[in-house]
Amino acid sequence: MPMRMSDVVLKPMHPEGWRFVGIFAVVTVILFLIWEPLGWLGVILTIWCYYFFRDPIRQVPVGDGLVISPADGMISQIGLAPPPPELGMDPAPRMRISIFMSVFNVHVNRSPVTGSLTKMAYTKGKFVNASLDKASEHNERNALLLHTPTGHDIACVQIAGLVARRILPFVAEGAALQAGERFGLIRFGSRLDVYLPPGVEPLVAEGQTMIAGETVLAQLDGLAPLRPARAD
CATH class of the missing domain: 2.70.70 (Glucose Permease (Domain IIA))
Known part of the structure; x- marks a missing residue:
């Protein structure tokens, strides 16, 4: 079965990470309300947080x-x-x-x-x-x-x-x-x-x-x- 692009980009995340991603996401919304460029910085950090807690199959x-x-x-x-x-x-x-x-x-x-x-x-x-x-x-x-x-x-x-x-x-x-x-x-x-x-x-x-x-x-x-x- 050929590998899909989504399988390469989207990795399973360990449950420990959900609350941190949630915190980053809430802060990102607040940053958008303060100043849009800060909001995009928050988006980048939220994506990084998701990837930090990734738990791929080995x-x-x-x-x-x-x-x-x-x-x-x-x-x-x-x-x-x-x-x-x-x-x-x-x-x-x-x-x-x-x-x-x-x-x-x-x-x-x-x-x-x-x-x-x-x-x-x-x-x-x-x-x-x-x-x-x-x-x-x-x-x-x-x-x-x-x-x-x-x-x-x-x-x-x-x-x-x-x-x-x-x-x-x-x-x-x-x-x-x-x-x-x-x-x-x-x-x-x-x-x-x-x-x-x-x-x-x-x-x-x-x-x-x-x-x-x-x-x-x-x-x-x-x-x-x-x-x-x-x-x-």
Whole structure:
């Protein structure tokens, strides 16, 4: 079936965004009453707000041991770092992949692996630029520990940024998640860190653009063949 232009331009929006779009729309009407050029500026900002909260369907690759990108954005850092202490993991440094989300990226986050959410810990902190290395330690964050059926532990950390002021989890401890399943959202611009198990190397590079729920970050158990993707 051919893709329609409306499918390209109009994307599903997460319910969290409706009230913000409504606020922007009301302000836009007021701006039109004050001065028409201001009203058109409001129209542009309202459209931007709609696109910020977009939640497009993704084709999630299905395969044993795949680690999928949990966020849209660009990889800002890859390197060894100790996992967040609040998760109670072995403090030895492990490979960390940091994905920076600008205000133009999709901000719905998805589970990097299939597994159980064994721990989730919210930590208050600062709101420095999320692209900086110190953001992982000092910024407000929500850390998740995922345990896969094959016994691997993956840490996934939502980090607030310079503009972001709210981290919204959609899940609770004990939840069983599928790879690519939505687990949270960050407003407005931020970063997400993934800590791989010891010995697992990333299949991506710094500066590479990620697509949440689609881009493969790493392979846990050797090069298992991929099976057809599932829409989610």
